Amino acid sequence: MLVNTKDVLKEAQRKSYAVAAFNVFNLETVQAAVRVAEHEHQPVIIALGERYFPTVDVEGFAAMVRALASKASVPVSLHLDHAYEKESIVRAIENGFTSVMYDGSKYELNENILRTKEIVDLAHQAGVSVEAEIGSLARGAFSDEEEGDGTLTDPQSAKEFVAATGVDFLAAAIGTVHGMYQGEPNINLPLLEKIRDVVDIPLVLHGGSGTPDEMIRQTIKRGICKINVNTEVSMAAVSYLQNQSDNKSMPHLSSIMSDMQASMEPVMTKFVKLFAY
DSSP states (O other): OBOOOHHHHHHHHHHOEEEEEEEEEHHHHHHHHHHHHHHHHEEEEEEEEGTTTTTTHHHHHHHHHHHHHHSSSSSSSEEEEEOOOHHHHHHHHTTTTTTTEEOOOOOOOOHHHHHHHHHHHHHHHTTEEEEEEOOOOOOBBBBOOOOOOOOOOOOOHHHHHHHHOSSSEEOOSOEEEEESSSSSSOHHHHHHHHHHHHOOSSSEEEOOTTTTTTHHHHHHHTTTEEEEOOOHHHHHHHHHHHHHOOOTTTOOOHHHHHHHHHHHHHHHHHHHHHOOO
16 A cells, blocks of 8 residues: 555654665665565565656656555565755656655755745645655765765754744654665764754664665664665666576576565565664
């Protein structure tokens, strides 16, 4: 069933677990995410980044996800990830996305508030929930996300931002990275606790790939309700394709795509189980 992301996260917040938000790019990645969620009896968030709009037909993609969600036995939400342009957000809303992320983190706080408030007002009129970000993530290895400066979230700025914008959930920058860590992870759990103390909406962790399991558990314990996963799933699929390139038997494309989907599912299962502990 297709549901509003806010409802999924409020339930996660109430029961102290986190929901996986898998970044997806095509039919196989979506099918893998929904299949794993159903097998584990957990909700799932299907996230499409604005950066993939040039290569993914948004209207067709949204129709596909809505169709798969309508048959799913678990809650499925459709999320626009890291959008910087109002036009992208309007397009997502018009095509049935149940939440959008406006990323105004590159702006000073007051400008971020003004721009985010405009998006919140627009989205809420359509019954769509909104994620926003204070601070930013640096880019690690094997990521195709934009480079951030790694600025951590200031708790008082987060409190002011949430009150002024009416945003539904907030991405907190506490030291994770987009992609895989280059060196030891340095996650600031005390900072997360301070943010949780002053912000009562669900908190989001970007950069789930490569973060140690116990650190993930500790962030969930401190209020993280949604965790984005991209790179580890991508690496599993690309690894399969690289190994397949050595196969001289020329298998049919349908077999390759089916097996590629199967290669992603164990990685997704690991995360869904970890987040639901």
